Amino acid sequence: MGRSISYYLNEKKSHAATLAFFRIAFGSLMFFSVIRFWSKGWIESLYIKPNFHFKYFGFEWVQDFGNYTYILFILCLIASLFVTIGFRYRISIISFFILFTYVELIDKTTYLNHYYLTSCISFIMCFLPAGSFFSVDNLIVGGKIEKVPSWAVDSLKFFICIVYFYAGIAKINSDWLLEAQPLSIWLKSKYDLPIIGQTLLQQKSIHYMASWFGMIYDVCIPFLLLYSRTKYIAFFFVIIFHVLTKVFFPAIGMFPYIMIFGTVIFFDSKVHITILNKIESVVKKLIIFLNIKSFELVKKNNSNSIHYSTFVPVVLSTFLFIQLLIPFRYSLYPGELFWNEQGYRFSWRVMLIEKRGDTRFKIKDSITGKFFYVRNENFLTPFQIKQMSFQPDFILEYAHYLGDHFKKKGMENVQIFTDSFVALNGRSSQRFINPDVDLLTKTESFFNKDWILPLNDEIKGL
Numbered sequence: 001m002g003r004s005i006s007y008y009l010n011e012k013k014s015h016a017a018t019l020a021f022f023r024i025a026f027g028s029l030m031f032f033s034v035i036r037f038w039s040k041g042w043i044e045s046l047y048i049k050p051n052f053h054f055k056y057f058g059f060e061w062v063q064d065f066g067n068y069t070y071i072l073f074i075l076c077l078i079a080s081l082f083v084t085i086g087f088r089y090r091i092s093i094i095s096f097f098i099l100f101t102y103v104e105l106i107d108k109t110t111y112l113n114h115y116y117l118t119s120c121i122s123f124i125m126c127f128l129p130a131g132s133f134f135s136v137d138n139l140i141v142g143g144k145i146e147k148v149p150s151w152a153v154d155s156l157k158f159f160i161c162i163v164y165f166y167a168g169i170a171k172i173n174s175d176w177l178l179e180a181q182p183l184s185i186w187l188k189s190k191y192d193l194p195i196i197g198q199t200l201l202q203q204k205s206i207h208y209m210a211s212w213f214g215m216i217y218d219v220c221i222p223f224l225l226l227y228s229r230t231k232y233i234a235f236f237f238v239i240i241f242h243v244l245t246k247v248f249f250p251a252i253g254m255f256p257y258i259m260i261f262g263t264v265i266f267f268d269s270k271v272h273i274t275i276l277n278k279i280e281s282v283v284k285k286l287i288i289f290l291n292i293k294s295f296e297l298v299k300k301n302n303s304n305s306i307h308y309s310t311f312v313p314v315v316l317s318t319f320l321f322i323q324l325l326i327p328f329r330y331s332l333y334p335g336e337l338f339w340n341e342q343g344y345r346f347s348w349r350v351m352l353i354e355k356r357g358d359t360r361f362k363i364k365d366s367i368t369g370k371f372f373y374v375r376n377e378n379f380l381t382p383f384q385i386k387q388m389s390f391q392p393d394f395i396l397e398y399a400h401y402l403g404d405h406f407k408k409k410g411m412e413n414v415q416i417f418t419d420s421f422v423a424l425n426g427r428s429s430q431r432f433i434n435p436d437v438d439l440l441t442k443t444e445s446f447f448n449k450d451w452i453l454p455l456n457d458e459i460k461g462l
Contacts, residue, residue, distance in 0.1 A: 086135020
């Protein structure tokens with residue numbers, strides 16, 4: 001066993017073209033993702049316009065920079081471009097990881113699984129020699145490295161498998177499989193789609209088929225991609241699945257494209273070499289057209305392999321092991337996960353819940369008993385109000401923000417209570433937060449939030 005591990009860590013090699021292709025695909029997608037984000041005006045509406053930002057526990061120190069927040073995106077755009085072309089790769093990917101993750105930490109209202117996915121992939125790539133082949137760095141150094149440790153490629157494959165498989169087993173629950181929820185709600189709302197919107201998508205049988213197919217796909221696709229005889233068939237299903245996801249749920253953003261291009265890493269390195277050769281051919285034609293002295297993107301001399309100390313695979317192994325554990329942290333909390341969401345984020349639970357909430361805050365003087373209700377729109381944007389209304393950590397943080405605000409206004413003996421009602425996956429709305437609990441007496445922590453009222457139903461599953 002020890003000899004096999006030593007061989008795998010120190011001697012087993014893969015072609016560097018695989019990492020080079022992944023670098024180009026990932027960097028390009030991030031480049032266009034930043035442009036898309038900017039063009040839709042989301043920098044202003046999500047990070048500059050709000051007077052208050054909801055913070056992740058432990059990251060309250062992360063602040064926006066007002067109008068200077070645009071500089072973060074400019075730097076992120078440059079970093080993603082440099083990652084794509086492989087210019088100062090190590091500095092570029094580390095910069096991209098820090099910048100992108102920092103932006104996402106400014107306000108947890110913007111949390112999406114594919115933003116977390118991007119941070120995780122870029123973190124892994126900080127430790128990989130993805131700039132050692134087919135890169136501008138090759139031109140600067142004057143050589144190439146054709147062989148990289150196999151664990152460098154396998155770490156990305158394993159992480160993608162985690163994302164798919166955990167998304168699949170999370171769908172093995174009674175709401176998803178036995179009630180076709182929340183897909184039933186979402187697909188019915190797509191009545192404006194041509195041909196199928198007012199016919200097929202209104203059929204309950206279609207909702208069940210989509211739910212079961214989604215679960216089976218996510219659970220099985222990692223194994224089909226890993227097996228040489230089925231990986232190309234699996235990739236066909238990857239394309240079909242994510243294209244349909246994009247059509248039905250356009251708000252999902254870049255996630256389908258990331259997963260489609262990401263799964264190409266499971267192909268044989270010959271495929272990646274062929275793709276890179278085609279890219280090189282296009283670049284050469286462009287150089288000739290621009291009348292620039294021709295050069296080869298990859299030099300033909302000084303070909304060798306790269307070696308790493310055991311530190312890097314240990315770091316990556318630790319990170320991947322943590323990724324295996326984090327999705328199960330919900331088991332440390334009592335109650336229904338979909339309801340209280342304690343341990344829900346960062347667990348690859350994709351599109352499992354549809355929640356609607358209405359949460360009002362009552363500001364009360366504990367001495368006189370006088371109270372009044374807050375108009376949330378005076379403090380939060382519409383998007384923040386929507387997210388806050390059904391997520392308990394948002395509700396608690398906002399209550400403390402209101403408490404600080406009114407204390408600064410000269411109010412004393414402030415107490416804050418809520419009238420909060422939430423509907424989950426088509427169920428009737430029910431009271432969410434204990435209305436008798438003064439939220440100013442509660443603080444954010446990793447401990448159970450016992451002031452969340454239990455769901456009057458049971459969702460069976462993992």
